[in-house]
Amino acid sequence: MNSHHLPAAPHHFAGGIHPADGKAMSASGTIRIPPLLDKYFLVIQQNIGIPPKLLVKKGDPVKKGQLIAEAGGPISVPLHAPTSGTVGDTLDIPGANGAPVPAVEIISDGKDEWCEPMEPYADWRNVSRERLLARVKDAGIVGMGGAAFPTHAKLSPPPERAIDTLVINGAECEPYLTADDHLMREAAQAVITGAGICAKILRISHVLIGVEENKPEAITALRAAAKGIRDLSVVPLHVRYPQGGEKQLIYALTGRKVMAGGLPMDVGCVVQNVGTLAAIADAVINGRPLIERVVTVTGSPVAEPGNFRFRLGTPVRKALEFAGGIRKEVRKLILGGPMMGFAQSSLDVTVSKNTSGILLLAADEVRQFEAGPCLSCGRCVEACPMRLLVSTLSKVCENERYDLADENYVMNCLECGICTYVCPAGRPNVQHFRRAKAELRTMKRKN
Amino acid sequence: MTNVILAALALAILGLVLGMLIGYTAKRFAVQTDPRIEAITELLPGANCGGCGYAGCADYARAMVEDGVSPAGCAVVSEENFQKISQALGQDSGKRERKVAVVYCSGDNGHARRVALYNGLNDCRAAAVLSGGGKGCRFGCIGLGSCARSCQFGAIELRNGLAVVHPEICKGCGKCTEVCPRKLIRLVSAETKAHVYCNSLDKGPAKRKNCTAGCLACRKCVKAAPDIFNAQGFLVRAREGAEISDELIASINCPTGALQSVADHLRSGKGKEGAA
Numbered sequence: 266m267n268s269h270h271l272p273a274a275p276h277h278f279a280g281g282i283h284p285a286d287g288k289a290m291s292a293s294g295t296i297r298i299p300p301l302l303d304k305y306f307l308v309i310q311q312n313i314g315i316p317p318k319l320l321v322k323k324g325d326p327v328k329k330g331q332l333i334a335e336a337g338g339p340i341s342v343p344l345h346a347p348t349s350g351t352v353g354d355t356l357d358i359p360g361a362n363g364a365p366v367p368a369v370e371i372i373s374d375g376k377d378e379w380c381e382p383m384e385p386y387a388d389w390r391n392v393s394r395e396r397l398l399a400r401v402k403d404a405g406i407v408g409m410g411g412a413a414f415p416t417h418a419k420l421s422p423p424p425e426r427a428i429d430t431l432v433i434n435g436a437e438c439e440p441y442l443t444a445d446d447h448l449m450r451e452a453a454q455a456v457i458t459g460a461g462i463c464a465k466i467l468r469i470s471h472v473l474i475g476v477e478e479n480k481p482e483a484i485t486a487l488r489a490a491a492k493g494i495r496d497l498s499v500v501p502l503h504v505r506y507p508q509g510g511e512k513q514l515i516y517a518l519t520g521r522k523v524m525a526g527g528l529p530m531d532v533g534c535v536v537q538n539v540g541t542l543a544a545i546a547d548a549v550i551n552g553r554p555l556i557e558r559v560v561t562v563t564g565s566p567v568a569e570p571g572n573f574r575f576r577l578g579t580p581v582r583k584a585l586e587f588a589g590g591i592r593k594e595v596r597k598l599i600l601g602g603p604m605m606g607f608a609q610s611s612l613d614v615t616v617s618k619n620t621s622g623i624l625l626l627a628a629d630e631v632r633q634f635e636a637g638p639c640l641s642c643g644r645c646v647e648a649c650p651m652r653l654l655v656s657t658l659s660k661v662c663e664n665e666r667y668d669l670a671d672e673n674y675v676m677n678c679l680e681c682g683i684c685t686y687v688c689p690a691g692r693p694n695v696q697h698f699r700r701a702k703a704e705l706r707t708m709k710r711k712n
Numbered sequence: 713m714t715n716v717i718l719a720a721l722a723l724a725i726l727g728l729v730l731g732m733l734i735g736y737t738a739k740r741f742a743v744q745t746d747p748r749i750e751a752i753t754e755l756l757p758g759a760n761c762g763g764c765g766y767a768g769c770a771d772y773a774r775a776m777v778e779d780g781v782s783p784a785g786c787a788v789v790s791e792e793n794f795q796k797i798s799q800a801l802g803q804d805s806g807k808r809e810r811k812v813a814v815v816y817c818s819g820d821n822g823h824a825r826r827v828a829l830y831n832g833l834n835d836c837r838a839a840a841v842l843s844g845g846g847k848g849c850r851f852g853c854i855g856l857g858s859c860a861r862s863c864q865f866g867a868i869e870l871r872n873g874l875a876v877v878h879p880e881i882c883k884g885c886g887k888c889t890e891v892c893p894r895k896l897i898r899l900v901s902a903e904t905k906a907h908v909y910c911n912s913l914d915k916g917p918a919k920r921k922n923c924t925a926g927c928l929a930c931r932k933c934v935k936a937a938p939d940i941f942n943a944q945g946f947l948v949r950a951r952e953g954a955e956i957s958d959e960l961i962a963s964i965n966c967p968t969g970a971l972q973s974v975a976d977h978l979r980s981g982k983g984k985e986g987a988a
């Protein structure tokens with residue numbers, strides 16, 4: 266694609282809303298480092314795709330950063346110990362999606378000693394792209410914006426696809442979350458370095474970093490870190506949820522539209538989250554695997570909301586203690602943001618590679634659904650960022666006509682939750698669509 | 713005036729000619745159907761429940777006459793009509809075994825632990841696909857009543873968060889067994905007078921944590937009547953069609969009340985009071 270033919274970047278997308286964002290609660294201060302825990306519960310599968318294969322057994326001594334599980338296939342990543350100590354039991358703990366998941370217990374010895382590190386590539390510009398790509402895989406890096414898709418796979422598009430643009434997601438459009446904002450402010454250099462490494466792996470130079478306008482400090486920090494780099498721009502975007510949706514972001518930054526059922530690479534783009542880039546920079550420059558991440562702990566019941574650099578496997582119960590504990594009754598615990606996050610029923614769920622936030626909501630902040638009939642007011646249709654006919658879809662899904670839902674493109678729903686948020690009849694639209702997508706996937710697997 | 717007469721005449725002639733044409737084609741191209749199909753369709757219950765596997769009662773009747781399918785596939789039809797159908801088909805049918813649906817769970821709101829205020833879609837299958845509902849047990853009744861809504865005969869009652877089948881109403885069509893996402897409804901012989909109302913494969917302590925009415929596989933019942941009760945892992949099942957007297961159940965005195973007679977289960981709809 267020639268740059269002369271590029272449409273103008275519109276800096277926004279069609280549809281979307283701006284819900285009360287609650288970001289002020291956790292926006293101040295710096296990223297805090299919690300003290301070491303006695304025990305970590307490391308969920309074995311922290312990536313989409315094939316689960317990794319466990320290499321250790323109970324009683325084995327481990328060092329911080331040591332390989333605990335190796336990649337189980339091409340769409341899989343290894344897993345590393347969050348601290349030094351011994352391996353405990355392998356047990357089932359509550360997973361973020363509701364069902365129990367297998368996890369391995371790491372009992373800390375309090376020394377927090379690193380294992381023999383991977384070779385640091387301080388001069389990464391002179392390292393071959395194959396070795397950089399291998400490092401991204403060996404460090405266990407996945408998309409840290411929430412999808413947890415193995416990053417090395419995303420950075421290896423099929424050769425026939427011409428990629429010309431690396432799109433960096435610093436939008437952080439989810440209400441309440443400020444983890445990416447803090448990371449961009451405090452580790453802008455790592456983000457820019459990570460972007461450079463990804464661009465080298467993809468053999469391209471054009472990098473666009475999209476940040477919502479409500480993060481001026483992050484924009485300033487990124488611009489300072491990127492000074493002098495040609496072909497890299499930090500683009501302020503309109504504040505509108507879901508600006509960070511892959512397709513919405515590509516459109517806002519490049520004016521290109523990813524067609525229904527298509528992927529970013531169809532329009533020459535690869536999208537990476539800023540957290541992923543910082544992790545890539547750490548893995549390449551310092552030779553460290555992914556064993557920690559920045560997490561926002563926030564919500565009105567949290568005594569001292571803020572951002573923390575948690576080790577993977579930190580139980581939410583402990584995470585809340587570090588944030589000063591709970592000061593009023595909690596009605597809802599959500600992993601991730603309020604729009605796309607998952608409500609939890611246990612405090613034993615743990616921080617994993619894609620946990621961007623831990624959000625507590627009090628009783629007066631949670632709406633109970635009392636779904637009524639559709640009023641055909643069209644607010645959902647107006648707001649849907651995928652331009653779906655939500656009102657029709659909602660009705661066909663309610664009647665379990667998944668064939669009609671498929672015809673009406675339900676598989677393109679990105680589950681942003683806007684349609685449920687704006688519905689005056691309180692209809693659980695996105696819940697219907699999530700179910701329809703799950704049912705259709707099952708049907709397609711069977712056929 | 714002439715115009716009116718002409719028009720009436722023309723219409724009459726047209727009507728006559730077309731009528732004769734229709735009459736001729738009806739005779740000439742008549743589709744021969746077996747009169748038994750209609751007769752059997754009349755005898756079938758007409759609920760079109762689909763339990764037989766055919767697209768409604770008429771289609772099943774056609775299959776019986778044309779393809780020689782057995783009439784035993786309809787669980788709903790009355791004994792009297794069943795005999796008439798067999799006669800029409802010229803078959804000796806004998807007696808059919810009646811089957812009823814059983815929900816293998818005692819975990820109502822008083823016994824199953826609630827881990828969340830479920831706020832999602834009011835449908836068990838949706839809950840199973842997404843989060844698993846509000847109860848802690850991953851094997852038991854979700855309690856949102858998908859089975860009750862699927863039952864054409866109103867045989868399933870949703871009682872205190874637990875689906876309970878009324879065996880005297882149940883026709884054994886099996887629709888609910890397909891709908892239940894946890895697969896805890898099964899068709900069993902109506903002769904079975906007691907069941908172990910639990911479906912959890914969890915180990916004892918884990919099961920106990922989630923429900924006070926689950927089968928702990930203590931094997932009290934297996935020891936008392938090894939020919940009737942069979943322990944499979946952490947779950948006991950009663951042999952289908954076995955004679956289980958009330959005295960036997962009383963003497964076993966199941967510690968959680970998971971083993972109950974059908975009548976008791978229907979009365980209380982749950983395990984033992986105060987078993988917690």
